[in-house]
Amino acid sequence: MSRSKRWGAAVASVVLAGALAAGLFVAAASHAGDDGRKHESWSWTGTLSSGQLEINGVNGEIVAEPGTGDKVEVTADKSGRRSDPAEVKIDVVKDSDGITICAVYPGAGNACEPGDHSSHTHNNDVEVNFHVLVPGGVRFSANTVNGGVKVHGLSGPVKAHTVNGGCDIETSSSGEAATVNGGVHAVLGKVPASGKLDFSTVNGSITLLLPDDLSADVEGSTVNGGIESDFPVTMSGRWGPRSMHGTIGKGGAKLTASTVNGSIRLARASAQ
Secondary structure, three states: OOOHHHHHHHHHHHHHHHHOOOOOOEEEEEEEEEOOOOEEEEEEEEOOOOOOEEEEEEEOOOEEEOOOOOEEEEEEEOOOOOOOHOOOOEEEEEEEEEEEEEOOOOOOOOOOOOOOOOOOOOOOOOOOEEEEEEEOOOOOEEEEEEOOOOEEEEOOEEEOOOOEEEEEEEOOOOOOEEOOOOOOEEOOOOOOOEEEEEEEEEEOEEEEEOOOOOOOOEEEEOOEEEEEEEOEEEEEOOOEOEEEEEEEEOOOEEEEEEEEOEEEEEHHHHHO
């Protein structure tokens, strides 16, 4: 073996050893699907015991379920009919607050940065569908544009945002969700007194299943729809069938729900 080949092999061994020591593994594989689209699969594992796990997509859904221990497992299916799935990279960024994973489309101005959901497709038709296993207690943030967000069985705070798609979240902690074209359905197990919980859509209804001991200052509004509450509400200010401003329990947390074309329902989770 030549000196240059031996050097290349040594470098590869060091990189692989470093990845294994960090507790992560990245893999990708391509195949053709029966749907006429080109597919490429991607996977990553790592560890996170506290902080936030953030997933940022553009085209495609995000599905999250509870993981085991402090292990994070993320798989993604990238598929395109016209564009090459390999052109869309998935970046993993670690910082002091946690881990951010993004679908990064080719083109100027796109990068993976925590809290930045402004990536553009530049006419690339690749969809990236994420499936995530989230460690217990970790804050989870899911953000996409064209696709739904489905989060079930988590134990940490959840934030879900999309534009074209529904938000369906379930956690034993608190949560928030926003979309434009789609419904919002949330099951929350805990609403801290200092919490600020926002739920919104334009074209869709909002259903919130809330703990029996809920105490919150509540604001709700709709244009074409109604508002229902299983909780007694002490009203304040003006009130009508399409707007609500009042207090549940002792108040404290700030809970807002707004839509234009749809109804709003505040329900007791224990009654469902």
